[in-house]
Amino acid sequence: MPGPKDLKDPKEQTRSRSWIERWDPEDEAFWEETGARVARRNLVFSVLSEHIGFSVWTLWSVMVLFMGPEYGIDPAGKFFLVSTATLVGAFARVPYTFAVALFGGRNWTIIAASLLLLPAIAAFVVMEPGTSYSTFLVCAALTGVGGGNFASSMTNINSFFPLRKKGWALGLNAGGGNIGVPVIQLVALAVIGASGGPRVLLGIYIPLIVVSAVCAALFMDNLASVKNDTGAAKDAARDPHTWIMSFLYIGTFGSFIGYSFAFGLVLQTQFGRTPLQAAGVTFIGPLLGSLIRPVGGKLADRYGGARITLWNFVGMAAATGVVVLASVRESLALFTVAFIVVFVLSGLGNGSTYKMIPGIFQQKALAVGLTGEEAAAYGRRLSGASMGLIGAVGALGGLGINLAFRQSFQTSGSGTGAFVSFLAFYGVCFVVTWAVYLRRSPVRSVSAPTAETKPQFSYAEV
Structure with missing residues (x-):
């Protein structure tokens, strides 16, 4: 049992003001005494930084709405601009994941938040007719640093919370960040409605970026127990579950x-x-999808992430089928409603899939005979490392969607072909989820380390 000196405020256990030396969230006494309060404080300011990061990452989904005929860029060119931002953001997630262990969660959040000034100021300078397309491409690529924020934020928060709280905490962290997408779209709607230009929008966000960096410096902590571990990265990359979950995360x-x-x-x-009519609708789907992400995590905590994910893909496929029908019939009302439903389900699935990750690696630790804090540390180590890879591959799914739209509009002038391909992909995701995590098989059950033969664990529970 821990003594009183072990339960003192982690702030008092530091080698400097911002480093916490002892962190054991699985110890319920430690968690109730001081851990929960510190973890929640870090969660709040992690959400703030990630929120601004998502807004900057999706900046060009808004900028293209301002780009009328005077810019001389056709729809295919605009889709390529947003695809560039998606691509760079996806790849940025890998180094951002490991930066937390190298620099510390607080320290890297300060750096990552400050880096958002680069794409915001660059866009402020160049956003006018007559600017070359290649310049716009470079500016869109710079916004990828905002996409990287998600990976470092999730890796950091994953280390603060106990396994029993991870679904809700990770869902809240990611959902609060995801809301950065509809918020910047809402702000753009207000700017367009007031006949303002893109520089007005950027003038709002540049000070907010500074605020998020300052808040990280003042209120967040580094965990000394989170060490840079290249071995964890290699182990995560070799584990098939990392790539299976990456595939499912593409779908959500x-x-x-x-x-x-x-x-x-x-x-x-x-x-x-x-542009005004489009901006008046586009924020609804991302907003609802962001808000429901913590609910997906909470449902996964209760019923198992695999079960929630499985039926979520059924819903996404059904809603996409309605989108295809509406696209063929050119029914704007039906199309909009069905598209928003797909958004909502994608957000729910985001929460349930991310809850599965720490659960899978925790149970793999139990399977090899680890127990207690040793098993929890093993699970945190591999799940934290895998999250960057899974997040990066999942974000590449966004690139695939935008390239599919670009091709579909180029060939047929409609997005119907792209939606048909998305529907088929959700069907494949359903099959993979069922076959790997829910189909009853001795391979998917872990027996106790003794001679007992009774299954002790099924991946359906993760």
Whole structure:
């Protein structure tokens, strides 16, 4: 049992003001005494930084709404701009994941938040007719640093919370960040409605970036127990579950971020909506998808992430089928409603899939005979390392969605072909989830380390 000196405020156990030396969230006494309060404080300011990061990452989904005929860029060119932002953001997630262990969660959050000034100021300088397309491409690529914020934020928060709280905490962290997408779209709607230009929007966000960096410096902590571990990265990359979960995350988060970038352009290109009309609708799907993400995590905590994920893909496929029907019939009302339903389900699935990750690696630790804090540390080590890879691959799904739209509009002038391919992909995700995590098989059950033969664990429980 821990003594009183072990339960003192982690702030008092530091080698400097910002480093916490002892952190054991699985110890319930430690958690109730001081751990929960410190973890929640870090969660709040992690959400703030990630929120601004998502807004900057999806900046060009809004910028293209300001780009009228005077810019000389066709719909295919605009889809390529947003695809560039998605691509760079996806790859940025890998180094951002390991930066937390190298620099510390607080320290890296300060750096990551400050880096957001680069794409915001660059866009402020160049956003006017007559600027070359290649310059716009470079500016769109710079926004990828905002996509990287998600990976470092999730890796950091994963270390603060006990396994029993991870679904809700990770869902809240990611959901609060995801809301950065609809918020910047809402702000853009207000700016467009007031006949303001893109520089007005950027003038709002540049000070907010500074605020998020300052708050990270003042209120967040580094965990000394989170060490840079290249071995964890290699182990995570070798584990098949990392790549299986990456595939499933393409279906959920790839859909969320891809549709967030593309929704306004689809409404403008296929249904002839004006920038103001498109901006008045595009924020709804990302907003609801973001808000429901913590609910997906909470449901996964209670019923198992695999079960929630499985039926979520059924819902996404059904809603996408309605989108295809509405696209063929050119029914704007049905199309909009069904598309928003897909957004909501993608957000729910984001929460349930991310809850599965720490559960899978925790149970793999139990399978090899580890127990207690040793098993928890093993699970945190591999799940934290795998999250960067899974997040990066999942974000590449957003790139695939935007490229599919680009090709579909180039060949047929409609997004119907792209939606048919998305529907088929959700069907494959359903099959993979069932076959790997829910189909009853001795291979998917872990027996106790003794000679007992009774299954002790099924991946359906993760």
